[in-house]
Amino acid sequence: MFEWPVISQILWTSLATTSFYVLFTAAFALVLKVNRFFNFAQGGVMTAAFYTAYAAVQMAHLPGWAAFGLALLVSALLSTIIELFGFATLRAKHASVLFGFIFTLMIAQFVAYTAALLFGTWTVTIFPSMFYPVTLVGGVAVSGWDVPAIGSAIGCLTVLFGFLRFAPWGQSMLAVADNPDLAGLYGIKTKWAYLMAMLIAGALVTVGMFLYGSRAQVQPMTSFDLMLFAVVATILGGIGSIGGAAVAAVMLGLVQNASILVIPSQWQGFLVYAVLFVAIVFFPRGVRLPERRARADATRQAPSNTSEQEG
C-alpha cells in the first residue's frame, strides 16, 4: 500500500472530496464569526438546496445550470427567513447560546422531515448518473468531477476572502463580527451584515451540496453527517477563524482518507468523532501555531488594556 501511485491517488481523491467539506466548513465558520450562532440550521439549507437541484434536474428536466440557480435562490430565501425571523428575534430577546443552538437544530430537523415527506427517504443524486469519465495523469486517475470540484472550492474561497478583505461590505461584516455595538456606532448597518453573512453561507453550502449531490447519494438526513465534519473543522481551526477552519477541513479530510494506509477502512468514520473529542478536550480554542498564539494573546491583551485606561 505504501507505494507512490497509491499514496498519490489517495491524496488526489482526498483533495477532491474535501472540496465540499471546505465549503460547508467556511459557511459554518462565517456565520459563527459574524452572527455568533452555532448554525446547525445550515444543515436545513443544505437539504433544501440539494432537493431543489434534484427536483429541477430529475423531475422538471431542467439543465444543470438552471437547477443550480434555483438551488441558490431557495437557499438564499431560507437563509433570509432564518436570519430575519429567527436569529434577529433571538438577538432582540437576548436569548442564550443554548437556545439559539436548539433553534437551529429544530430548523434543520424541520427541513429534513419536510424533504422526507416531499421526496421520500430513498437516496438520490442530482443527476441520473454518478459516473464520470476518467483521465490518467501520471498514474493518478482524475475523474471528470474532481477538477471542477476543486476549482469551484478554490474559486468560492478566493472570492470569499477577497470580499472580506477588500470589499466595504466584507469589512463591515468583519467589524460587526469584532464588536457589533461599536460597528453600529460607526454607522454600519449590523442587520445587513448579519443577513449578508447568512446569504454568503447559503451560497457556499449550495455550491457544496451541488458538488456532493452530483457525486454521492443523498437522503434527507445526510446533511447532519456532513455538518459534523464542518463543526469539527471549525473547532480545530479556531472559532472565529474562517481561514483556519478551511485549512482544518482540508487537513481533516486528508487525514481521514489517508488513514486507510494504516488503519482498517471501517474505522475512517470513527476518526472524525475521535478528532472531535480530542479537539474539544485539548484544543477548545483551536490548534494554533506558536507565533500565531502569541499574536492572538497580544490582540486579546490590547482591548483589556484599553478598557482599563477607559476605566
Next chain:
Amino acid sequence: MTSQFRLSRRSLLAGASAAALPMGSLHAAGTPFRFGLTLPLSGPQALYGSDQILAAQWAVADINKAGGVVDGRPLDMLVLDTQADPQIGIQMANRVVNAEHLPVFVTAWSAVVKAQAPIANDSKTVALVVGANSPNVAKLGDYVYTTYPLADVDLTALVEYLYQKMGKRRAAVLFVNDETGVAGAQIYRDAFKKIGGTIVASETYDNKATDFTGAILKVRASNPDTIHIQSQVSDTPQIVAQMRQLGLNQLVTSYAAIYNPEFIKALGAAAEGVIVTSLAPDAKDSPKVAAYVARWMKEKGRAPNGLPYTQYLYDTPYLVADVFRAMNKAGMAMTGENFRTAMMKVHSFELPLTGRTNLLATHEVKKPVYLMQVQKGAWVKIATMG
C-alpha cells in the same frame, strides 16, 4: 354546524367499522384470518419496502377476490412500518403479539428480524422472514422461519459459477460493516476458498461512508480476477462508479438485493458486465411472473424495485392462507403454536410466483439461483444454478 355534517356516535361507529373491513371483503365475508406484516414503509429502505408491501396487499386482495381462505372467510393483513429500524421493529412486533394477538407476522431486513426474534420466540408467535438473507436467520429460534433462501444458497452458487464456468481464481471482497455485509462476505470467502480459489483482499467500510477510495485501492493492489461487493443497496452504485473511475475493470459481482433497475440507471455504461444473483424466476421463465410484471407496468408504470423480493412477498399471503386453511380443517385454535405445527406439517407449498417452496426443519429453504448480468443496459439471465 349543519346537521348533515354532524358526526353522531352511531355514524362514527359505522364509519370505523367500514374502515376496518379487510381487503377484498366485498368478495369474501365472515370472520377474517388475520396476520401481520412489519416492513419499512418509510425511512431509507422505503423504496423497497413499499413495493413489497404493495405486492403483499395485491396477493391478499387476489385471495379474497377468489373467495377468501376457506368458506368465504377473508384474509386480513395488518401492515406496520418498521422503517427498517430494529428498535421500531421491536415496537411493531410487540403490537402484533400483545395488542393484536396474531398467530403469525411477516417481516424482513436482517437487523430488524434479529431484534424481533426474541419476542416471537417468547410469545410463541411465528415470524415468517421474507428477504432477510443473513444465514443467522436460521438460528434465531423455534418460531422464526424463512421463506426466502439465505445468503449461503445464492453466494455459494455464484462462487461455483465464477470458479467453474468463468475460471476465476483470485477474488477480492468489499463489504459494509453490518449484519448483511459481514455475514455475506464470510460466506463468500469460505465458499471461494473451499472450492479452491484464493481470497486476495477483504475490505470493509463504515455504513455511512460515501468515499471508498482507500478500500478500493487496497483491493486494486491485490490484483484480483473478480471483486464481490456485499453492501447496502444504496451504496453499491457509488462503489462500482468509484471502482471504474480508479481503473478497476475486473468482473464485479454482488447479491440479490442489487438486482434492480435503479442500479443500471445510476451507473449507465459502468454497470455493464456486473453479475448478481436472483432467487426467483423472471418473466421469461413463468407466464404468472410475466402477468405480475405487466400488472406493475399497468398500475404503476414501472417494474417493481427488487422484483424477486416482491415476488416472495406476493407469495407469502398464499403460504399463510394455506396454513390457515390446514388449521381450520384440523379444527385448531388460531395460536402461534398451532400455526407453527400446521405450517411444518404442510411444509411444501406451491406458490404462484416463486414455485414450490419446501420449508426445512433446519429453518432454511432451498430454491434455484438465477444469475443475472447487465448486458447492453438490461439485466439478462446467464445461468440457473441448483
